Amino acid sequence: MTKKADDAPGNIEPHVKLWFSSPRAEGVFGDGKWRLLQAIDREGSLRAATQALQISYRKAWGDLRKAEKFLGVRFIERRRGGAGGGEAYLTKDGRAWVAAYGRFRAKVEAAVEREFEAQIAGLQQPVPKETRRRKRTAK
Amino acid sequence: MTKKADDAPGNIEPHVKLWFSSPRAEGVFGDGKWRLLQAIDREGSLRAATQALQISYRKAWGDLRKAEKFLGVRFIERRRGGAGGGEAYLTKDGRAWVAAYGRFRAKVEAAVEREFEAQIAGLQQPVPKETRRRKRTAK
DNA sequence: CATCGTTGTGTTTGCACCAACATATCGTAT
DNA sequence: ATACGATATGTTGGTGCAAACACAACGATG
Numbered sequence: 001m002t003k004k005a006d007d008a009p010g011n012i013e014p015h016v017k018l019w020f021s022s023p024r025a026e027g028v029f030g031d032g033k034w035r036l037l038q039a040i041d042r043e044g045s046l047r048a049a050t051q052a053l054q055i056s057y058r059k060a061w062g063d064l065r066k067a068e069k070f071l072g073v074r075f076i077e078r079r080r081g082g083a084g085g086g087e088a089y090l091t092k093d094g095r096a097w098v099a100a101y102g103r104f105r106a107k108v109e110a111a112v113e114r115e116f117e118a119q120i121a122g123l124q125q126p127v128p129k130e131t132r133r134r135k136r137t138a139k
Numbered sequence: 140m141t142k143k144a145d146d147a148p149g150n151i152e153p154h155v156k157l158w159f160s161s162p163r164a165e166g167v168f169g170d171g172k173w174r175l176l177q178a179i180d181r182e183g184s185l186r187a188a189t190q191a192l193q194i195s196y197r198k199a200w201g202d203l204r205k206a207e208k209f210l211g212v213r214f215i216e217r218r219r220g221g222a223g224g225g226e227a228y229l230t231k232d233g234r235a236w237v238a239a240y241g242r243f244r245a246k247v248e249a250a251v252e253r254e255f256e257a258q259i260a261g262l263q264q265p266v267p268k269e270t271r272r273r274k275r276t277a278k
Numbered sequence: 279c280a281t282c283g284t285t286g287t288g289t290t291t292g293c294a295c296c297a298a299c300a301t302a303t304c305g306t307a308t
Numbered sequence: 309a310t311a312c313g314a315t316a317t318g319t320t321g322g323t324g325c326a327a328a329c330a331c332a333a334c335g336a337t338g
């Protein structure tokens with residue numbers, strides 16, 4: 001129940017975005033692709049994953065292709081046609097990357113929270129002693 | 140002289156983007172504003188700072204306004220007119236934020252490097268054998 | 279062998295963001 | 309009192325990326 005002045009000028013929170021780049025391409029892996037792979041693992045198909053994540057199939061497909069191309073890793077195995085029209089599931093490498101990136105991200109996020117408290121939180125005005133902008137004037 | 144296969148599909152490096160948000164606005168502070176404040180401190184004016192950083196004055200001005208508004212902090216003191224047309228310099232609060240954010244950023248970046256080595260670097264493929272794309276029945 | 283749902287891929291539309299432009303205001307120095 | 313250079317702010321145009329749209333290929337299964 002944190003219920004402490006939510007509209008004050010202070011009360012900010014840190015955010016972090018992480019991604020990897022190869023010398024030949026920016027953003028070959030990151031939060032988006034990580035979440036996508038997890039969703040594929042859960043849902044059993046790329047299409048279902050994109051629907052679950054509310055992102056466009058077109059982009060997700062392109063992202064995967066890019067990641068696999070520039071990392072030289074096959075993340076998912078795909079099958080067209082067949083029962084259900086097709087499917088997609090994580091390879092062993094895919095699972096390894098998901099797990100490793102999850103650990104990486106968790107550690108970094110922990111550092112963000114910790115250092116935010118240590119370095120930034122102290123700057124927040126404790127009590128801005130009421131905005132001194134007595135602007136008055138009727139009507 | 141690190142000369143170890145620079146065009147291989149591996150050899151990726153981590154990137155991080157950090158920013159703070161208030162409940163009422165996204166991105167009220169981050170690397171961009173941090174660099175801007177430093178530049179203002181160095182250059183002595185907002186205009187000179189934007190020229191040094193190669194960013195548009197318009198955007199920098201809007202960014203500063205947004206940050207000061209939603210954080211409730213006065214980062215820079217400005218003076219219009221006068222000798223040289225005007226000037227801008229960091230307030231005490233401004234300097235405190237620059238320093239604190241610098242420490243915050245350095246710590247997080249160190250964690251990124253460390254955890255990248257610990258969690259991700261080991262996944263790199265030695266040689267994934269060239270993408271084999273057999274041309275299909277062309278026309 | 280027709281159907282169905284998914285993978286795979288090209289094309290177009292929309293939108294968010296930023297650079298660029300335009301102008302007003304300000305205050306000291308001359 | 310004029311000029312100058314910087315702050316302050318509205319407006320517009322271009323650009324890149326992502327959503328939306330469209331459609332071909334595939335292959336188990338009935």
